[in-house]
Amino acid sequence: MNETPWATPRDGLESPQIRVQALSVRYGDHAVLDRIDLSVAAGEVVVLLGASGSGKTTLLRAIAGFTAPTGGRIALGATDVTRAPPYARGLGLVVQNYALFPHLRVADNVAFGLRARKLPRAQIERTVARFLEMTGMAAYAQRYPRELSGGQQQRVAIARALAIEPPALLLDEPLSALDAPLRAEMLEELRRLHAQLPNTAIVYVTHDQTEAIAIGHRIVLLHQGRIVADGAPRHLHDAPPNRYTAEFFGQANLLPARILDTPPGADGARGYVAVRIADRTIWARRSADAPASGEVLLCVRPHDLRLDADPAAVSEGNRLDGVVRSSQWLGASQRAVVDIGPATVRVDRPASAPLPAAGARVQVTFAAERAVLLADR
Amino acid sequence: MRAPRGLWRPVVIAVPFAVLGVVFLYPLALLAAEAFANPGGGYGLGTFAAILAGPAFHDALLATLRIALTATAVCLLLGSALALLVRFVAFRGARTLARMVDVYLAFPSFLVALSLTFLYGNSGFVRSLWLSTFGFAAAPAARSFLYGFWGVVLAEVTYYTPFVMRPLLAALEVIDRSQLEVASSLGERPWGVLRRVLIPELVPALIAGGSLCLLLTMNEFGIILVMGVKNVITLPMMIYGKAIDEFDYPAASAVAICNVALSLALYFAYRQALERMPQ
Ligand SMILES: Nc1ncnc2c1ncn2[C@@H]1O[C@H](COP(=O)(O)OP(=O)(O)OP(=O)(O)O)[C@@H](O)[C@H]1O
């Protein structure tokens, strides 16, 4: 898993760069955003992740000042900007289709915000040169946008937004118009840029979880206008706080389970909880908001499951009996779908393992620390 | 449909040219022959010299240019304002209004002149209302403003503003709203966004609409004739006067040739301007 091995934000949560409090946006009866609370520290990269229509763009546009909230407050630094027009907010904005000004050359596009501020000519030239250099577009300063490729246009759009040296950069699906290799390159580029501007906060909207993991210090998962999860990518992946997060984020297997009141053995002492699934006792971690008893969901990732071809083998730790329904070789890995009584699970294995035959009886095993219990809602 | 082959091919190509020749080029040639014929026989520039020397042509040319330029300028201002209103100020019926612009283009121009006469003319609605309210003594000058320079400009602006709006609305349709939003996030106020983003991107449409408007107002005839304006003699009115009132066909033809030359010059200037655009 990705450890976000790059600069983490300096601790600035007492005076966050962006603070959104109880923000609501409704159109008629339809609440597009429902009492959103969000703080972004200086230098922090927060990814707004969510399915189509979950309200990501609306939240970003409310922060930028293009969508008037029906409730709540937005503050930038110490200033309340809830009613301030976009031009007074000083935030950098990058949109999906770049929106470069077609009648202006690259250098003039980048200079746009500086000219709006009526800065001295020499200073504008210096700043434009600096940001064109930083984005690798210095050689294209005299070109018109239509003479650039999509990736180059996006670099110019980013340089233009950064040139006003905003406290925060807002990006709405900035890479979705690019093809996969270019997207990976641009993500790397964005991380490098951010390393050079360590105090600039970034709010990055995407519906792509690989992108989210690659760039986010923190991921905020939106679902139907509400925040359903907020945390470091690794944390959301390994300990999803709820069912929606587990399913959206990394296609987890979710098995209905029931917490045992009197767990056998001493595992309980190590912080594990015993549950019953298909007549087997399974040990798992308990997430913060899972109930202490009753029905829960066991969440375990496909690549944390093992298959044992010998159904009679006595293996250490958790095991479930299953029947292979299908299996498929996928190049780098293989995936098996296994029936285990109350549910089916997906199992990802190395490509080199023998492909199990459909109908074969197997044991599905997994470590207790890779399984987490969630509230069933 | 299959492309014509063999023997038919030259015929199929020749027919449209023949029609064009008979209905357009031949009459034009007759006109030119009339204009360039010397009274004593043979061809020369005698008629032109006589026409260009007199004050009548000079005055007519000046009147034509003044009216056309004034009307075009007002059309551009009014048309831009209306187009921006229709596109950016959400109000009920904005779409209908935009569609009505298209229908309006199909109306004949003299209809506008006629309706303005009913409204502001010597016995029009506004004047009758004035007379019945304030009595004859308080009545404004006997002749309405309608029968002078500003009357013609008013009528032409009323009729030709949609010709400016049409290309502007089309251009506004393709301008991406996010460009305007990015401009405003970069710190530009609405007026600055208009000046630095919107207007520069509308320049081709403004040139297209403006030159069309200029071309049409320079050749406008129906409006002035129907309004019965007596003291405003434009080039088309002068041609009409020479031909119909004075039976001076050579002079009428010479003025017409000048008028055509002016229109063509304008047309080529417009093409040049469009080609120099960055897009
Ligand atoms: N102006 C509007 N009027 C009415 N409903 C709107 C308006 N703008 C957005 N919505 C609704 O708000 C919801 C959220 O839209 P939003 O654009 O924020 O979604 P999103 O998360 O950005 O989705 P996507 O990934 O498709 O871009 C949608 O259901 C949308 O239909």
Ligand SMILES: [Mg+2]
């Ligand atoms: Mg969106």
